Amino acid sequence: MSKNKAKIAIVGGGIAGSTAALLLSRTDAEITLFEKTPSLVSGPPFCHLHAGGNLYPEISDEQCLTLLKQSIDFARLYPYGVDHRPTVIALPEYCSRRTGHLLPRLQKLQAHYETLIEDDVKNKVLGDPSVYFKLYDRAQIETLRNKEIVAIPKTLDEWMIPFAKETDLDKIQFPVILVQEYGLNLFRIGARLMLSLDAHPSVDLRLSTSVTKIEKNDDQWILHSNTHNTEQTENFDYLINAAGYQTGKIDDMIGVSCQRMVEFKAAYVSQWENEATHLWPEIIFQGERGTPRGMGQFTPYPQGYFQLHGMTKDITLYEGGLVASTALSCQPKLPQNFIEKIEDSWRWEETVERTKKAIEHLARFIPSFATAKVGSKPLFGAQQIPGTDPTLRVAEVAFALPRYARCEIVKVSSTIDMSHAILDDLVKLGLIEASAHNTVAFETMQQTREENITKQAEVLCQMREYPKALAHRCVPEASN
Ligand SMILES: Cc1cc2nc3c(=O)[nH]c(=O)nc-3n(C[C@H](O)[C@H](O)[C@H](O)COP(=O)(O)OP(=O)(O)OC[C@H]3O[C@@H](n4cnc5c(N)ncnc54)[C@H](O)[C@@H]3O)c2cc1C
Numbered sequence: 236m237s238k239n240k241a242k243i244a245i246v247g248g249g250i251a252g253s254t255a256a257l258l259l260s261r262t263d264a265e266i267t268l269f270e271k272t273p274s275l276v277s278g279p280p281f282c283h284l285h286a287g288g289n290l291y292p293e294i295s296d297e298q299c300l301t302l303l304k305q306s307i308d309f310a311r312l313y314p315y316g317v318d319h320r321p322t323v324i325a326l327p328e329y330c331s332r333r334t335g336h337l338l339p340r341l342q343k344l345q346a347h348y349e350t351l352i353e354d355d356v357k358n359k360v361l362g363d364p365s366v367y368f369k370l371y372d373r374a375q376i377e378t379l380r381n382k383e384i385v386a387i388p389k390t391l392d393e394w395m396i397p398f399a400k401e402t403d404l405d406k407i408q409f410p411v412i413l414v415q416e417y418g419l420n421l422f423r424i425g426a427r428l429m430l431s432l433d434a435h436p437s438v439d440l441r442l443s444t445s446v447t448k449i450e451k452n453d454d455q456w457i458l459h460s461n462t463h464n465t466e467q468t469e470n471f472d473y474l475i476n477a478a479g480y481q482t483g484k485i486d487d488m489i490g491v492s493c494q495r496m497v498e499f500k501a502a503y504v505s506q507w508e509n510e511a512t513h514l515w516p517e518i519i520f521q522g523e524r525g526t527p528r529g530m531g532q533f534t535p536y537p538q539g540y541f542q543l544h545g546m547t548k549d550i551t552l553y554e555g556g557l558v559a560s561t562a563l564s565c566q567p568k569l570p571q572n573f574i575e576k577i578e579d580s581w582r583w584e585e586t587v588e589r590t591k592k593a594i595e596h597l598a599r600f601i602p603s604f605a606t607a608k609v610g611s612k613p614l615f616g617a618q619q620i621p622g623t624d625p626t627l628r629v630a631e632v633a634f635a636l637p638r639y640a641r642c643e644i645v646k647v648s649s650t651i652d653m654s655h656a657i658l659d660d661l662v663k664l665g666l667i668e669a670s671a672h673n674t675v676a677f678e679t680m681q682q683t684r685e686e687n688i689t690k691q692a693e694v695l696c697q698m699r700e701y702p703k704a705l706a707h708r709c710v711p712e713a714s715n
Pocket residue numbers: 246247248249250251252269270271272276277278279280281282283284285444445446447477478479480481498499500501502614615616617618642644645646647648
């Protein structure tokens with residue numbers, strides 16, 4: 236074990252780099268987190284926890300069970316970032332698959348959730364496992380249609396009422412599924428990380444700082460960085476590449492090869508004034524990705540804001556938006572129009588055009604939603620997918636060189652397993668004490684008050700030109 240404290244550089248303050256910094260800050264290492272933008276978690280958006288991968292019928296049961304466990308850990312680490320509203324999964328009547336096809340997986344997930352609670356009761360973050368999911372036939376939905384909306388729903392049936400009232404029941408199959416898949420609020424998680432990491436004595440948070448060049452000298456990484464035109468060069472014992480869709484640029488700087496893809500996607504923010512005071516569940520209308528009938532996702536935020544995905548090429552997905560690395564470079568090259576959106580901004584006409592298409596996509600099933608309007612610019616970005624399978628949903632980290640970790644998450648909940656694998660590597664190298672490897676007691680890390688998180692999340696919304704309502708959870712804070 237070296238006598239000096241290990242110096243760890245993390246390049247990228249997205250959810251991967253920031254979660255790694257948060258969990259490594261419990262060791263005696265000195266951490267420097269470089270982020271080129273002025274705030275943390277400013278990369279591609281995330282709004283679903285994916286606790287069970289129920290939005291992805293095409294992925295393996297194994298990936299779904301991993302997502303369930305990783306999501307429970309994530310919800311325990313970031314409780315104030317979770318929006319506790321369930322998700323309706325409906326199959327359109329034109330789908331050749333039947334709802335029954337999804338049941339064996341749901342039963343496996345329910346059983347696994349029960350086991351995780353038996354292992355540790357603190358894992359009970361998705362409600363009572365006996366109601367992890369519930370099926371509704373048409374008669375039950377028609378009964379709920381005649382019930383009064385409940386201001387703050389407590390039961391699964393109460394959550395179903397708005398769906399029952401507004402959905403065109405002739406357009407969907409029965410049974411419909413309600414499952415404890417919750418939402419995530421990226422502004423609140425970014426806020427929590429800004430507050431915790433800025434105040435932490437062993438984390439040196441370098442915002443507005445780009446890493447421009449990396450060299451290796453024996454066991455040391457030499458990082459060159461630039462903050463507001465001031466250059467700096469420093470040595471580190473260990474390098475974590477958490478540069479998101481730009482991890483390939485760091486790989487290219489240090490000369491390692493790899494295969495990966497990068498995908499640009501966008502979700503649209505609408506405002507539906509009719510529903511400004513009602514709490515809705517998330518609603519998923521399944522469909523074949525990349526076709527005009529691609530999945531539609533209706534994600535509620537407070538004050539009548541709804542985030543929309545339509546997995547078609549003229550809504551969430553883009554022609555030319557999925558690119559791969561080459562033998563010459565680890566960094567897949569996105570066409571310039573996507574880079575301009577990420578680094579500069581959106582044209583308002585395109586925002587309106589795509590948001591309207593997203594509203595129409597959802598209004599096929601919820602006709603009254605056709606009156607919704609554009610709520611703000613989209614939530615968008617590019618993300619990496621390691622390897623060559625674009626349907627991969629679970630990945631964590633690769634160790635392509637000694638003293639080098641490349642974060643490769645596809646879903647944000649994988650960041651905790653990712654951080655634990657990095658901790659293992661640091662212990663193996665003798666850079667930190669083995670005791671740091673013990674499972675992190677997430678609950679002991681909740682030192683940030685919820686009201687401070689909300690205030691900071693509102694600041695992030697303003698900085699990024701989104702409505703302040705997006706800084707809040709749908710289910711009022713006090714009633715969680
Ligand atoms: C439309 C859309 C919706 C999504 N929805 C979900 C969802 O519901 N749930 C979910 O789990 N996942 C979702 N994802 C995926 C999720 O957004 C990503 O997996 C995740 O945000 C990636 O985090 P990251 O930290 O790896 O990368 P990023 O967030 O991209 O962070 C990388 C950071 O590195 C910084 N950086 C890069 N190069 C340098 C450098 N040289 N110097 C300094 N800083 C640098 C960047 O500025 C950036 O902040 C979605 C993705 C998209 C595009």
